[in-house]
Amino acid sequence: MAKDQRNVEAITSREVDFTQWYTDVCKKAELIDYSSIKGMFVYRPYGYAIWENIMHAMDAMFKETGHENVMMPMLLPESLLQKEKDHVEGFAPECAWVTFGGSEELEERYAIRPTSETIFCEHFKNVIQSHRDLPKLYNQWCSVIRWEKTSRPFLRHREFLWQEGHTMHATEEEARNETMQMLEIYAKFFEDVLAMPVIRGRKTDKEKFNGAEETYTVECMMHDGKALQSGTSHYFGDGFAKAFDITFAGKDNQLHNPHQTSWGSSTRMIGGIIMTHGDDNGLVLPPRIAPIQVVVLPIAQHKPGVLDAAAGLRDRLKAAGLRVKMDDSDQSPGWKFAQYEMKGVPLRVEIGPKDMEKEQCCIARRDTGEKTFVPLNELEETVKQLLDAIHDNMYAMALKNREEKTFEISSVAEAKELIEKKSVFLKSKWCGELDCEMAMKEQVGVTSRCMPLQQSRSIGKCPVCGKECGTDIYWGVAY
RNA sequence: CGGGGUGUGGCGAAGUUUGGUAUCGCGCUUGGUUCGGGUCCAAGAGGCCUCGGGUUCGAAUCCCGACACUCCGACCA
Numbered sequence: 001m002a003k004d005q006r007n008v009e010a011i012t013s014r015e016v017d018f019t020q021w022y023t024d025v026c027k028k029a030e031l032i033d034y035s036s037i038k039g040m041f042v043y044r045p046y047g048y049a050i051w052e053n054i055m056h057a058m059d060a061m062f063k064e065t066g067h068e069n070v071m072m073p074m075l076l077p078e079s080l081l082q083k084e085k086d087h088v089e090g091f092a093p094e095c096a097w098v099t100f101g102g103s104e105e106l107e108e109r110y111a112i113r114p115t116s117e118t119i120f121c122e123h124f125k126n127v128i129q130s131h132r133d134l135p136k137l138y139n140q141w142c143s144v145i146r147w148e149k150t151s152r153p154f155l156r157h158r159e160f161l162w163q164e165g166h167t168m169h170a171t172e173e174e175a176r177n178e179t180m181q182m183l184e185i186y187a188k189f190f191e192d193v194l195a196m197p198v199i200r201g202r203k204t205d206k207e208k209f210n211g212a213e214e215t216y217t218v219e220c221m222m223h224d225g226k227a228l229q230s231g232t233s234h235y236f237g238d239g240f241a242k243a244f245d246i247t248f249a250g251k252d253n254q255l256h257n258p259h260q261t262s263w264g265s266s267t268r269m270i271g272g273i274i275m276t277h278g279d280d281n282g283l284v285l286p287p288r289i290a291p292i293q294v295v296v297l298p299i300a301q302h303k304p305g306v307l308d309a310a311a312g313l314r315d316r317l318k319a320a321g322l323r324v325k326m327d328d329s330d331q332s333p334g335w336k337f338a339q340y341e342m343k344g345v346p347l348r349v350e351i352g353p354k355d356m357e358k359e360q361c362c363i364a365r366r367d368t369g370e371k372t373f374v375p376l377n378e379l380e381e382t383v384k385q386l387l388d389a390i391h392d393n394m395y396a397m398a399l400k401n402r403e404e405k406t407f408e409i410s411s412v413a414e415a416k417e418l419i420e421k422k423s424v425f426l427k428s429k430w431c432g433e434l435d436c437e438m439a440m441k442e443q444v445g446v447t448s449r450c451m452p453l454q455q456s457r458s459i460g461k462c463p464v465c466g467k468e469c470g471t472d473i474y475w476g477v478a479y
Numbered sequence: 480c481g482g483g484g485u486g487u488g489g490c491g492a493a494g495u496u497u498g499g500u501a502u503c504g505c506g507c508u509u510g511g512u513u514c515g516g517g518u519c520c521a522a523g524a525g526g527c528c529u530c531g532g533g534u535u536c537g538a539a540u541c542c543c544g545a546c547a548c549u550c551c552g553a554c555c556a
Binding site for chain 1: 490516
């Protein structure tokens with residue numbers, strides 16, 4: 001049927017212009033709105049609902065592993081920020097500052113937190129005296145401000161929502177275990193909840209967090225082949241503890257500095273979800289965090305009994321513990337189909353007079369577009385199975401994309417040739433020299449993503465200097 | 480922060496070169512109609528043309544400045 005082209009909600013094709021596609025989806029799926037301040041975005045109800053679901057799922061994982069939530073002040077006195085040298089060098093340039101309280105100019109200016117290591121340390125100093133006070137396993141959900149020069153919805157905000165975990169431990173070993181445990185929690189969360197495959201790895205010294213001894217990361221590949229750093233877990237050693245003079249009396253009755261970690265993940269994840277799973281019809285949401293898992297649409301809803309039948313299905317699915325919406329607005333069915341596809345709702349259940357006669361309903365999958373007719377008495381069971389199947393399929397598709405866009409390279413020339421064609425992950429050996437890392441950036445245009453935890457243990461050559469070495473490393477173009 | 484582009488009802492655009500009553504499509508409202516892939520018909524509402532200065536009898540249009548969005552770099556969750 002030659003439908004006219006008045007699809008005003010139509011979005012730019014992913015293949016034509018990925019960045020424009022991304023912006024279109026953010027706006028048309030009603031996730032965000034721009035505000036009058038550059039880089040500060042309004043999270044609309046549907047977008048915020050995704051974040052709420054992420055928070056609930058992730059928070060449960062934190063609590064299971066013994067962490068407690070706290071709320072720290074939003075303002076950091078400049079003197080506090082100054083205490084750790086590397087840290088202040090990294091963050092001071094992008095701080096927003098409060099210089100007035102009411103009409104009085106402040107004697108010392110306050111930074112609006114870009115991250116909270118320093119203020120946690122100030123507090124830790126007060127509450128840690130004995131080994132019995134350790135570990136401290138704290139987390140907070142809050143927003144932070146970083147005065148970024150350019151901004152993009154979810155990927156780079158001047159104000160963004162995140163969680164930051166801050167922990168203190170009696171021993172290095174315990175702190176290192178915590179660092180790795182939290183990395184694994186992030187990885188599991190991405191895989192099991194967001195259906196996003198990740199590469200677990202360690203950052204190079206150049207890419208690590210300011211003030212950290214080691215930074216671990218989960219790296220994701222977006223549909224366009226670019227990398228998104230999605231969650232990081234840092235081991236600090238006792239650097240901050242020394243700078244802030246945090247000590248505790250050990251069992252040996254000697255004073256020791258505790259060992260520290262921090263770990264964070266942000267609303268950037270939502271950008272990751274969009275760019276990993278979305279398609280030309282809009283958003284595709286992982287079922288486990290979708291604000292609406294199933295939308296029930298009555299067909300020919302003015303006909304007797306249809307609305308009641310649809311409401312019945314909605315109530316059954318709700319009772320089965322699912323997040324369900326019925327749309328009985330007077331838009332046409334075709335409009336509703338397109339609308340809920342744009343919003344990425346995993347499953348659509350249709351019921352009309354014909355179905356009622358046959359005691360069935362029609363179920364359509366967002367990920368594949370596949371439609372099936374299901375006997376009404378099998379509704380709950382089928383929907384639950386399909387939601388799991390969608391999750392698995394989304395994960396598999398994303399993994400396939402990453403595998404197809406990952407190449408082993410052994411020379412700079414080879415790397416250049418691949419990257420010039422399209423964005424991909426490059427895997428190689430690396431000698432560990434900063435110069436070689438810089439050369440990859442300057443000559444190829446890629447940054448190191450991470451040294452994967454899973455190392456091949458083989459010997460090869462650094463693609464830049466040709467030296468024999470054993471470390472595997474991923475390179476990519478990053479968001 | 481450097482280079483380009485853009486800013487006109489909620490959205491997308493025309494109008495800007497050559498100053499002279501603000502235009503179109505979608506959306507919105509109301510009534511009817513239709514309903515298994517963005518129904519159709521009719522009537523209506525809605526605009527300091529991003530903001531601030533200038534030039535002019537008169538500015539969406541010309542000049543200066545600010546702000547925002549966007550793309551490409553540098554910096555970054």
